[in-house]
Amino acid sequence: MSAVAVRPPRALSKRGSLRGGASGGWKQIAVNQAFLLPALFVFVFLFVVPLVQTFYWSLTDFTGYSPEANFVGLENYTKILQDPSMLAGLGFTLLFAVGTTVLITVLAIPLTVQLNKVFFGRNFVRSVWFFPAIPSMAILGLVWRYVLSPLESGVLNSVLARFGVEPIGWLSVDSLARLSVIVVGVWAATGWHAVLYTAYLQSIPGEYYEVAKIDGASPRQQFFGITLPLLTPAVVISTFLLMTGGLKVFDLPYTLTNGGPGFATYTITQSIIVSGVGQGRYGLASALAVMFTVAVGILSFSQLALTRYIERRFVWPGRCGAASC
Amino acid sequence: MSKRPLLAGAALAAALAMTLSACGGSDGGGDADGTTTITFLSWTGEEQMTPVLDAFGEAHPEVKVEVSYSPPVAEYIQTLQTQVLSGTAPDVFLIAAENKTNLIDGEHVVDLSGEDFVKNVEPFNLETYGRDGAYYGLSLSSWAAGYAYNMDLLAEVGYDSVPETWDEFLEMCQKLKDAGITPFLESVDQMPTTVSAMIGAKSSEMDPSLDDLIFSGESTFEEQWTPVLEEYNRLYTEGLVSSDVVGLDGDMVRDEFAAGRVAMFNAGPWNIAAIEEAAPDLNWTYAMIPGLEDGKPFVAGAASPGYAINSASDEAHQAAAKVFLGWLASPEGVEIAQKQTNDVTVTSDFDPPVDPIFEPMVESIRSGQLYLPMISWQRSEDVLNVEAVAQIQRMIQGQITPEQVAQALDTKLAAS
Structure with a gap:
């Protein structure tokens, strides 16, 4: 190896130094930072400005029909906390977010392991599982509304009737309606998250399993000792997406149950849209949005911190997943 | 205490509003060729509305209608509300159950009670979109x-x-x-x-x-x-x-x-x-x-949603909009629109054909019961x-x- 090859170029060395009045270094930093400006511009105008404006409107009686808005202090926040329908919406939203996150994670990982095995028609089976992720949730909701119709002629009830089962009020009983929305949400998203896990699973070296087999590890021990720990970066990403997506769910419950019966499957996002757009109560809807943003932030960061903690405990030092690097 | 909302993005919003209002037709009088172009946000779909507008164009070549479409109900209400807020609302739009309180309270709609074209319309329909003797919507069917x-x-x-x-x-x-x-x-x-x-x-x-x-x-x-x-x-x-x-x-x-x-x-x-x-x-x-x-x-x-005139439009556009509404309420206008929509219309000088199955309901509709x-x-x-x-x-x-x-x-x- 020649000396020229190992010695850094003089100019680069000089620019790389921040000390000694290196004006070129500052210029380089400024140029580098300039590339961030478009992203900063988008962030400020599409996130910060609307957020600040929403917060301001939450303190007013803004109707959306006139720029005039009277300052009402915390009245909108008080109304929300005293409104049973909004509290019901908050309750079901949390139930949906946590329920789908847990169920999809529990189902998608074993599914991934099975879909990763070599068998005839594997790609077709993978496609079948992935398919529900393609149509919009709104369309799925409308289709499932007919499947789960509480009438005797409903698709599912017709099938059950062949086994002598009486019609079940899937969408007309509070608990069943909540369960139905969650189950359809799980059905629609499990395949997508299984594909996410598959990408991580395929990057686990086969040698680990060969060594484990030689050491006499059972398939169950291999799963809990190798697969699951090395999938923790994927778990972090998947659960984060599920939790944030679940908290802002709107289209599925709206089309499947329209928030009913009563307020059993009402969601926060539906409440914001109905109050703001439908009822011209932008002040109230803004207050709800602010509270919701804070709640989502707290939940998301808590979940992220928890999963990162678990990830640090399980991830193998010699391996670096995309989420942990 | 009344304050304008905090417009942290004031520059952007103002620029947007100015750009949009430049597209509107409410900032001047008549066009150079002596006609007046009014803007109209239709609730009815393009397929049904086009024959109506074509017939109006033949009857009143001095008024041109620049139409845009938005499907009912939520999308229409939101579209109109955004336009009203930004000062770009069309000269003619629909007042409906969902927005009538906000439109009337905000004084965004013109009182039509003194116009000749409301005289042949069922009072129930006019009162539905009215307040204190004023009529803000020309509802022609129920x-x-x-x-x-x-x-x-x-x-x-x-x-x-x-x-x-x-x-x-x-x-x-x-x-x-x-x-x-x-x-x-x-x-x-x-x-x-x-x-x-x-x-x-x-x-x-x-x-x-x-x-x-x-x-x-x-x-x-x-x-x-x-x-x-x-x-x-x-x-x-x-x-x-x-x-x-x-x-x-x-x-x-x-x-x-x-x-x-x-x-x-x-x-x-x-x-x-x-x-x-x-x-x-x-x-x-x-x-x-x-x-x-x-x-x-x-x-x-x-009562079906009523045609309303934007109070922010200038006099020339309001006058042209009244010509448009007057024609819509005429027997000719009602007949053409009814043929497209099959609505049960409520003007006194036109009897709409109705499906015989629906006949038991017609009297209540026509009498506002x-x-x-x-x-x-x-x-x-x-x-x-x-x-x-x-x-x-x-x-x-x-x-x-x-x-x-x-x-x-x-x-x-x-x-x-």
């Missing part, structure tokens, strides 16, 4: 919903039509049920048609009206609505109708009827085409909703409607009493 019934199934238990009183109706439902026929289904994903009609029947006998009393504070929902809700709830407490209706929408109920699996359901004119297509041989027709104590049948329904709570309530319409639907669903499930439904509405009205 809709109504009652009960559609399968004449063959009713004949099996000895009836040839729907009875006129509620007690007799419930008695018939029991006979149908005993005969193994599902008597009645009503979707309650919206305000139940039966409740609307019963409240309407009660209100039509009152002076001042039921809603005047409630919204002036002289009475309450609890006082006025509880007796009606108790009667309506007998359908469920007496086991005549399954509480599963809270999980059904209008299409599901209609399909059950078309398949001959239910004897009656709540229906409007929008169901005719679908039922005739699905079951061309079905022997069915419409009936008004049975009355309570005095036996007066009634129907649920409302209709009631829909959401459009008759004097404020917080959608807030109360959402609450009422949810609480009625809970009542049907047996979770709360009729009185609690009405109390919830009083609470909501007080808080809004």
Whole structure:
């Protein structure tokens, strides 16, 4: 190896130094930072400005029909906390977010392991599982509304009737309606998250399993000792997406149950849209949005911190997943 | 204290508003060729509206209509609301149940009460979009919903039509049920048609009206609505109708009827085409909703959204907009529009052709004997409607009493 090859170029060395009045270094930093400006511009105008404006409107009686808005202090926040329908919406939203996150994670990982095995028609089976992720949730909701119709002629009830089962009020009983929305949400998203896990699973070296087999590890021990720990970066990403997506769910419950019966499957996002757009109560809807943003932030960061903690405990030092690097 | 909202993005918003208003047609007088171009945001789809606008163009070449379309209801309301807020609302738009309070309160619409073209329009339709003697919307048609019934199934238990009183109706439902026929289904994903009609029947006998009393504070929902809700709830407490209706929408109920699996359901004119297509041989027709104590049948329904003129438009555009509205209300305009939409129109100088099946409802429509709570309530319409639907669903499930439904509405009205 020649000396020229190992010695850094003089100019680069000089620019790389921040000390000694290196004006070129500052210029380089400024140029580098300039590339961030478009992203900063988008962030400020599409996130910060609307957020600040929403917060301001939450303190007013803004109707959306006139720029005039009277300052009402915390009245909108008080109304929300005293409104049973909004509290019901908050309750079901949390139930949906946590329920789908847990169920999809529990189902998608074993599914991934099975879909990763070599068998005839594997790609077709993978496609079948992935398919529900393609149509919009709104369309799925409308289709499932007919499947789960509480009438005797409903698709599912017709099938059950062949086994002598009486019609079940899937969408007309509070608990069943909540369960139905969650189950359809799980059905629609499990395949997508299984594909996410598959990408991580395929990057686990086969040698680990060969060594484990030689050491006499059972398939169950291999799963809990190798697969699951090395999938923790994927778990972090998947659960984060599920939790944030679940908290802002709107289209599925709206089309499947329209928030009913009563307020059993009402969601926060539906409440914001109905109050703001439908009822011209932008002040109230803004207050709800602010509270919701804070709640989502707290939940998301808590979940992220928890999963990162678990990830640090399980991830193998010699391996670096995309989420942990 | 009144303040403008915090416009942290003021520069962007202002630039956007200026750009958009430059596209509008309300900032000047007539065009160079002597015509005036007005802008119009249509609620009706392009396919149905184009022949109407073409006919208007031939009749009034001095007024050009620049039309844009937005489908009802939520998308239209939001589009218009955004335009009103940014000062880019068209010269003519639709005033509907969902936006009438905000548009009238904000003085965004012109009073049409002195115009000649409102003289041949049913007063009920004008008053629906009016306040204190002023008319803000030119509503040219109405809709109504009652009960559609399968004449063959009713004949099996000895009836040839729907009875006129509620007690007799419930008695018939029991006979149908005993005969193994599902008597009645009503979707309650919206305000139940039966409740609307019963409240309407009660209100039509009152002076001042039921809603005047409630919204002036002289009475309450609890006082006025509880007796009606108790009667309506007998359908469920007496086991005549399954509480599963809270999980059904209008299409599901209609399909059950078309398949001959239910004897009656709540229906409007929008169901005719679908039922005739699905079951061309079905022997069915419409009936008004049975009355309570005095036996007066009634129907649920409302005036269709009205054409309104933007108060922010200049005089030339307002004058041209009035020419447009005047033509729409003329026999020629009503006939062409009716041919496209099949609406039951309410102008005195044109008799709309109506499907014979729907004939029993027409007299009520043409005479304005209709009631829909959401459009008759004097404020917080959608807030109360959402609450009422949810609480009625809970009542049907047996979770709360009729009185609690009405109390919830009083609470909501007080808080809004």
